[in-house]
Amino acid sequence: MGPDRMHPRVLRELAEVIAEPLSIIFERSWRTGEVPEDWRKANIIPIFKKGKKEDLGNYRLVSLTSVPGKMMERLVLGVISKQEQKALRSSQHRFTKGKSCLTNLVAFYDVDG
Numbered sequence: 001m002g003p004d005r006m007h008p009r010v011l012r013e014l015a016e017v018i019a020e021p022l023s024i025i026f027e028r029s030w031r032t033g034e035v036p037e038d039w040r041k042a043n044i045i046p047i048f049k050k051g052k053k054e055d056l057g058n059y060r061l062v063s064l065t066s067v068p069g070k071m072m073e074r075l076v077l078g079v080i081s082k083q084e085q086k087a088l089r090s091s092q093h094r095f096t097k098g099k100s101c102l103t104n105l106v107a108f109y110d111v112d113g
Contacts, residue, residue: 002066039069
């Protein structure tokens with residue numbers, strides 16, 4: 001749970017009740033470019049990876065944020081990704097799903113070789 005103390009299961013079970021209010025908040029946020037303040041807060045917790053528990057380098061920090069905020073992030077990411085795909089050339093490899101430095105090198109040598 002994030003700082004709003006809202007468990008994802010509660011949101012899932014109340015989906016029919018909260019869908020409309022959340023869509024209003026999402027729409028307003030999209031139009032104004034402002035995210036509700038509570039959605040910008042996070043609880044940071046250390047997660048043990050491996051090794052000695054006394055060594056602070058053996059932990060990674062995880063941000064627990066608001067579930068509605070995460071939902072909105074995913075929606076925005078989806079819209080941006082679709083727009084980005086339209087704007088990118090087929091030769092673009094960075095930040096493109098299924099492409100990498102390796103595919104860029106292969107494409108380069110195929111064209112020039």
